[in-house]
Amino acid sequence: MRDFVVITDSTSDLSLETRQQFNIEYVPMQYIINGEEFKASLDWEAHSVKEYYDLMRGGCRVYTTQVLKDTYLEAFQKAIDAGKDVVYISCSSALSASINVACLVAMELKEKYPEAGIFCIDSLISSLGQGFLAMEASRKRAEGLSAADTAAYIESIKLCVNQCGTVGSLEYLRRAGRVKASKAFFGNLFGVKPLIISDIKGQNFAYKKAKGAVNARIGIAEHIVEAANGVYEELFISHADCEEEMEQVKAEILKRAPFKKVYTNTIGPIVGASVGPGTVIAFCLGTEVTIEGNE
DSSP states (O other): OOOEEEEEEGGGOOOHHHHHHHTEEEEOOEEEETTEEEEOOTTOSSSOHHHHHHHHHTTOOEEEEOOOHHHHHHHHHHHHHTTOEEEEEEOOTTTOSHHHHHHHHHHHHHHHOTTOOEEEEEOSOOHHHHHHHHHHHHHHHHTTOOHHHHHHHHHHHGGGEEEEEEOSOTHHHHHHTOOBOOHHHHTOOTTEEEEEEEOTTSOEEEEEEEEHHHHHHHHHHHHHHHHHTTOOOEEEEEESSOHHHHHHHHHHHHHHOOOSEEEEEEOOHHHHHHHOTTOEEEEEEOSOOOOOOOO
16 A cells, blocks of 8 residues: 655645644645735745734735646655655635646646546635644554545545634625625624634635624634534634634633643634634534535
8 A cells, every 4th residue: 555645735724843743745825915926834934924914904915826736746746756645635615726726737647647646635624624634634644544545534524624713804804705794794793703614615604793802702612612512632723813812712612622632823824815814713523514604
């Protein structure tokens, strides 16, 4: 049985420490500020976290690109040259078209290398929810599963990754076209915080309102605890330059459920460009997502 590499992308928001611990690679996207293009590094090579989100706070518009075809080609070819298969876990197809490019590259390479196993998975989520799936793929590799069996396992659990979060301003998501919500929702947000989940199609769906930050934290905590359904293994929380708020959300969740392990990290530049500063998102593995958000 061939060994395989686990690859994700800039929207996974995995820290360097976690990527090294689980031996996870990632293919970068790009972001553009004032006409200048930068690599969307999960290690913040071009801008610091504060610099990046302060630019957004100052009104700077950030544009993003999907993973380039040549970037996929280089990463997948490297694995093939090393005699390894590939399990690639992408950002939700509802949020990025990168998965389509990855599948195209995989098809082209398999024509040239029919023995190679290249499995491209649409995670139907982003940020640390996507990162968690990459970690699970790494664990299955360590257990001795093949790339094909690992890919099948990830496909079987991906809709069981539950998300609930809130944003500092819904304007970033609306402007980027990255959220489903009714027109009435957009028209009445004064003093109200939206609670945002990832639905069955991998869309961000503003499904509920909470009055003020305190109630938003409680709403996130209640949603995550209910979704976990009594199994409190791992909790994941990402934040867009608002660590104090993230800690308060974490405290609300842990007050209700004794999760054994908590992973936290900053929301990277790609997801951050869509959600904006002040965002906090929590994730856990739990009951299967069945909600479909509609505008």
